[in-house]
Amino acid sequence: MRTFTSKKFLPSASDNSLGARYRRALPKHPFLLFGLPFIGVIVAGSFWLTPATALRYEKHDRKVQRLTQEEAMGLGKDRRKVDMKEEYYRLAAKDIDDWENKRVERLKGESDGKL
Known part of the structure; x- marks a missing residue:
C-alpha cells in the first residue's frame, strides 16, 4: 500500500483572487470582515424596508373609514x-x-331567590 507523498501543495494563480485573499484574512480580522458587513446589511435593510412598510399601512388606512357615532349605532x-x-x-x-x-x-x- 502506498503512502501519501510529502509534496507541498503549490499555490495556483487563483490564490490571488479576491475570495482567496478574503479567506486568508478572515481568521485574522473576523469582526471587520464578517461581523461588520453583516450588521451593515441588517441596518441598511431596516432603512430600505421602512418606506415599504409605511406604504403598506397607508394603503390599509385608506380602506378604513371613520364613522360618526350615529352611523356606528x-x-x-x-x-x-x-x-x-x-x-x-x-x-x-x-x-x-x-x-x-x-x-x-x-x-x-x-x-x-326567596328564602
Missing part, C-alpha cells in the same frame, strides 16, 4: 335628533309614582 338619516332636555321633560311628564315591582319568571327548577 346604526341610526339612519330619517331618525329624529335626541335632545337631552327634551327627553328629560318627556320622561318627567310621565307619572313615575304609580309603578309596581314585578318579579321575573324563573325557569323550571331554578331557584327564585
Whole structure:
C-alpha cells in the first residue's frame, strides 16, 4: 500500500483572487470582515424596508373609514335628533309614582331567590 507523498501543495494563480485573499484574512480580522458587513446589511435593510412598510399601512388606512357615532349605532338619516332636555321633560311628564315591582319568571327548577 502506498503512502501519501510529502509534496507541498503549490499555490495556483487563483490564490490571488479576491475570495482567496478574503479567506486568508478572515481568521485574522473576523469582526471587520464578517461581523461588520453583516450588521451593515441588517441596518441598511431596516432603512430600505421602512418606506415599504409605511406604504403598506397607508394603503390599509385608506380602506378604513371613520364613522360618526350615529352611523356606528346604526341610526339612519330619517331618525329624529335626541335632545337631552327634551327627553328629560318627556320622561318627567310621565307619572313615575304609580309603578309596581314585578318579579321575573324563573325557569323550571331554578331557584327564585326567596328564602
